[in-house]
Amino acid sequence: MEKIKFIDLFCGIGGFRIAMEEACRENDLIPECVFSSDIDTFCQDSYEANFGHRPTGDITKVDEKDIPDHDILFAGFPCQPFSIIGQMQGFNDIRGTLFFDIARILKHKRPKAFVLENVKQLVGHDKGRTLKIIIKTLQELGYHVQYAVLNALDYGLPQKRERVIIVGHREPIMFSFPSPVRPFKPLSEILEKKVDKKYYASEYIVNKRKAKHKSAYKLSIWHENKAGNICSYPYSCALRAGASYNYLLVNGERRLTPREMFRLQGFPDIYKIVVNDSQARKQAGNAVPVNLVKAVILKLLPYVASSLDMTSVLREYEVEYGKG
Ligand SMILES: C[S@@+](CC[C@H](N)C(=O)[O-])C[C@H]1O[C@@H](n2cnc3c(N)ncnc32)[C@H](O)[C@@H]1O
Structure with a gap:
């Protein structure tokens, strides 16, 4: 070969x-x-x-x-x-x-x-x-x-x-x-089933988002732009290395886990994530x-x-x- x-x-x-x-x-x-x-x-x-x-x-x-x-x-x-x-x-x-x-x-x-x-x-x-x-x-x-x-x-x-x-x-x-x-992969193949509590946004943030926006999709990723407008899609907006913590929220409720971010970039699950969450976010972004x-x-x-x-x-x- x-x-x-x-x-x-x-x-x-x-x-x-x-x-x-x-x-x-x-x-x-x-x-x-x-x-x-x-x-x-x-x-x-x-x-x-x-x-x-x-x-x-x-x-x-x-x-x-x-x-x-x-x-x-x-x-x-x-x-x-x-x-x-x-x-x-x-x-x-x-x-x-x-x-x-x-x-x-x-x-x-x-x-x-x-x-x-x-x-x-x-x-x-x-x-x-x-x-x-x-x-x-x-x-x-x-x-x-x-x-x-x-x-x-x-x-x-x-x-x-x-x-x-x-x-x-x-x-x-x-x-x-x-x-x-x-088609692109559905979010159901990206999102983890069991997610630690630490990834959930505060009740205050979630309520604020949900008062402003209702998603048309069962599984969606919510994105808030600089002007404070919220939109949601059955896919993610671009992951960014230096984005603020609540830039992207799954179903308007929680942050993406490192594994989900790596999947969104096409990294297979055998890829070992050996750094802390904030480094993993930067690396995926x-x-x-x-x-x-x-x-x-x-x-x-x-x-x-x-x-x-x-x-x-x-x-x-x-x-x-x-x-x-
Ligand atoms: C846009 S990222 C590339 C990411 C890569 N394509 C991947 O899939 O992870 C650019 C990279 O350049 C690296 N970099 C910046 N300055 C460098 C330098 N002087 N020498 C080597 N690497 C550098 C950064 O640490 C960063 O990881």
Whole structure:
């Protein structure tokens, strides 16, 4: 069986890694993570407990020459470069941003392909200039680049979470982003049956919410926006690392448990949660939705693994564009 080597940058708790491992197994490929990095020690604890390997810390301190060869680079990089990248021109100018660390690794290692993930706001930031510089820099490095905004709700998860996904390949491949798949998993498969009392909001909060809103759904997640308006859906709004405690309430009554949050991000139940509730909330809120990136990886793998047959790719091409 063919081995596919990858690196997991800004790896957090390993959302990309789970997606890649599942996608490879479904295609009789052997995934091998040859390098991972995250600066947060609690993320390192979670990653180590689940993958048996502790990620390296600060990527800005890692010499690209010390990173092993790999076929695919994954990175869900932090939003930090947004405010500064827009005024820059390209590779020679982006130093000091965390995106530069991705670029310098790509420049030196030249993997066949990469998948980057970021918040949807990247697309409109600074009137589109920030994303334009990111794409231009990746193209300067010799990659063919495509991007799309995808929603986790369209890939089987009951969470509205929109993310920009940037895919690059050294060759001009016929890659297209995966089509949406519905239905998404019902909340009945996400919510735990027995939940500790500590997750319930105070009577005061519950009464206040219920006086304002009545849900149309038997199982729902209630969301209160900044203006104090409440809405509820049979799915969750985006989990957020720094959200206030009562930002999302199951049936208007209780907070999500860590396991429910991990399920909403597509992490399987065998994933061990080894940190306290507040860290788990932060980790789930920062993670990449596994199902969403897995759908992207499944479309990309035929262009990375030489043993995979291209029939499905070509069939899709015929369906989309007609036979010649
Ligand atoms: C948006 S999160 C990515 C989460 C990941 N995709 C997952 O599924 O959990 C960004 C991550 O970048 C990490 N990070 C920030 N600065 C870093 C640095 N200088 N070196 C390495 N990791 C860094 C943060 O600790 C955070 O976990």
